[in-house]
Amino acid sequence: MEILTILGVFMFNSLRFSFLERVLPHYVVSCYTITTHKDSGIRNDPNDWAAEVGHPRYILDLLLSVIRLSVETVEVVKGLPEVEV
Numbered sequence: 360m361e362i363l364t365i366l367g368v369f370m371f372n373s374l375r376f377s378f379l380e381r382v383l384p385h386y387v388v389s390c391y392t393i394t395t396h397k398d399s400g401i402r403n404d405p406n407d408w409a410a411e412v413g414h415p416r417y418i419l420d421l422l423l424s425v426i427r428l429s430v431e432t433v434e435v436v437k438g439l440p441e442v443e444v
Contacts, residue, residue: 393405
């Protein structure tokens with residue numbers, strides 16, 4: 360529950376930052392989604408890999424890092440002076 364609270368607090372600001380037209384938290388979630396190949400039936404579960412390498416929280420830690428980066432970037436950009444075009 361603690362992690363869900365952290366995500367809820369920071370998610371709004373993190374969604375305001377995009378890189379190459381992608382919102383980073385959404386990109387991470389889409390890359391690390393459990394999928395099953397239609398034709399072969401092979402299941403791709405990123406959690407299996409994380410457990411194999413001994414870091415079962417890898418995806419969660421990555422997502423939290425991306426959210427923090429996004430929030431901090433939004434704060435830095437808000438603090439920049441306006442540029443006249």
